[in-house]
Amino acid sequence: MSNTTEIVSHSAVNEIAEGLNQLVAESYGLLAQLHLAHWNVEGPEFFPLHTAFQAQYEELFVAIDDIAERVRALGCYSSGGLKKLAEMSTIEEGPSGQACPAKDFVASLVVAHEKVVELAYNTRKLAADSGDAETEDLLIGRIATHQKALWMLKSHLK
């Protein structure tokens, strides 16, 4: 039985791995923002938000491992290290070491989740076009999870 790397063309594998590595970086950016929000959120909504942010970063931490391992399964190497991932990530950082309205934390996380979804969507499409169903399946799950988080965060802002 052939493995994915034999089914999918070499150039497509590299492109998919590049997308997945970028997804790892963006996910780490989001993870850091979730942590920041979890620590610094204040106000009457502290308890539900503090708990919700923790649930999101715990789920994301496990997911990042799956994405990076998929890169390895494709025969490529995963990007890693805080400095490298910070250079790669385009997630905008929220205010650090200072007070920030709870709604701003939620809004900044919406923007970050949207970035991750957009990238996951593009990489999923690339995987689908290249016949890499396993990566496609992984990313369908990721997109659905981020979309659910977006629904919850946006509902909070209404």
Place this chain on the structure above:
Amino acid sequence: MFPVYTAQPADKSFTNYRFRDWVDRELVQHSRCGKLVSDEDLDNLLELRDLICQHTEMDPANVIRTWFRLRKRLQRNFYLLCYRLRNWIAVHYELNLSDPLERTGPLTTPLDLSHKNFHSLLTAARQSYFEHSEVLVPWNDIRISVVAKS
């Protein structure tokens, strides 16, 4: 009110399509859900849309003034939209502070839109310039310009 000058015309290359799209999506989403937008909110959203579409032709200081006025009216029901626009403005505009008599050098600072209104933003900017100056520059001599980032 402090006088605010426009130092240079806004860069026409700014991409505003995404923000215009966000306003449109907000309007579509509300009508799709059967959730009516009040006449007042609709007027304000359309004014915001106009601000985004025409910002390159507008005096940058006027863009910021309009933003503060609209934020006050829209933030309650459209927080996310206001947050996005606040970030967009902070990315595309900044403040230049200078002393016309050149007793001290100019200072460029980011636009801190977390202030309650334009007046308090300018007061805080003057304060930071005052603290940054090596020589004593009379408060009212400090010249402030809102400029589009190049």
